Amino acid sequence: MIRRIQTIAASTWTELIRLKVFYFLVIFALLVIASSFFLAGFSFEAEFQMLKDIALGAMSIFSALLAILAAANLLPKDMEDRTIYTILAKPVARFEYLLGKLIGLMLLLTLAVALMSLVFAVTLLLFTNYKVHLSLAEMAGAPPAEIASAVAAIKAQGYDANLFSGGAIILLKSWLLAAMTLLISTFSTSAIFTTMASFAVYFIGHLQATARDYWLSSADPGWFVKGALAIIALVFPDLQALNLVDDIVAGATIPLVVLAKTLALGFGYIVVYTALAIAAFQTREL
């Protein structure tokens, strides 16, 4: 069973790589590098802040787009090419096929986020070194203690371990979006519908916490609104809970317990969405 899942995952991976999805990395690299030049003129703290804002924001956008667009096309493409019938005619269970597809996509997302993180880390490192070099030139002749303090202040703005947590959360969110999109695509008849529905869930998911709080508050907006809020809160994922990147960029340290609980919630969603996608796919007429 594991071998069959591995084979499907590997072929999904190859298929996605052949679609040249990594071209977006060039755009990402250009965006990050260009922003580091464009921001010259701000104070160095503001430059670092905005470089991180732009890079992690772009990582979130690209990974979400890649997860939704690639997952929305997984099943329709195989149906269109009729490869799904060839695969399922062999002794391959439907759940193995679906798991293989999802794992292949997750691996691709992992590579994408890892490469973006690498581009970001290298740019940040070069930017830090450039700023240190500039400061040393400007402070030539200053007391060594002042120079050391200035260099330490610049380095403190550079890459830190918290940014790694940011990358991990972005990756987890992209996996969640892939699993959710795959679940929608098990009902859908077209990739366009799946994409649109997934983006709708994405937006509603970011408002889910607000709906939940209002539903559970003492306010009484009427049974209809209360019911609608309850459905939103219960059916849609709480994507705001995974929105810690903005705080990480701002320099906030995520307590380990909070990070672990957040990751556990994300994995919980992935497991449930995958299980439901498998259950729905089992009964689907192909």
Place this chain on the structure above:
Amino acid sequence: MRRVVTLVLVVSLLLLFGVARLPFERKLDASQRSANLRSATLDLSLREQIGQLSYVAALSGFRSLVAALLWIEAHTAWEQTAWGRMVALFQSVTTLQPRSLIYWDIAAWHMAWNASIAARNNPKEPSEFLRMKAEREYHELGLYFLKRGIANNPESAMLYERLGILLRDKFNDHSAAADAFLKAASLPGAPAYVKRMGAYELAKTPGREREAYELLHKIYLMGESERLPSVITMLGELEEKLNIPPADRLIHEQHESHP
């Protein structure tokens, strides 16, 4: 038909999963907020300030990105000396990213130093009274940004230090400045000089000279690296002013032991 049945079943299972995860999500939400995470409040007033598209982007998990873009816009407004527009943009940026210290710090600096001086020297305003009033209002705006920044980041030594500088340089409120510097000194990551700054401000505050003396006394005893000329001078002045007995005077001892 079969597809509809499956869909209904899946939605029902999602509802059940929702009920099961609800307590966990609420607890997680509470622990994230108690760790000062996700503290940004994206309300309708922000929607009016930043426009619908940016608001949707901020709601969709791209707060920091929208904040960075608005900050660039604020920088352009600064180059054009459009102070009013800068205030609105700073409000939006700090609302979107309340944990970014640099946004609070620079917003306050622009208001209390750059905008206030520009208002004071505004050639288009002939009335000195109105120019001074405008200057004062920008000082208040600087104070407002720092106070809001501190409310959102109560552990930031840097913001308290900036508050101390603002109160000292723009409001001449030495007592409040001393309190801000001393609060900064009590927080993690505070530079050593902040405590000295607090002591200097205490010394300038009528009625708090004794506190200043005691603090400078402690600083002096911390070692050679803290015995700066300003510390020694101020300590000597306070010893005179407070009539400290000669036997207890540090500066006197210093002169005797190290002539």
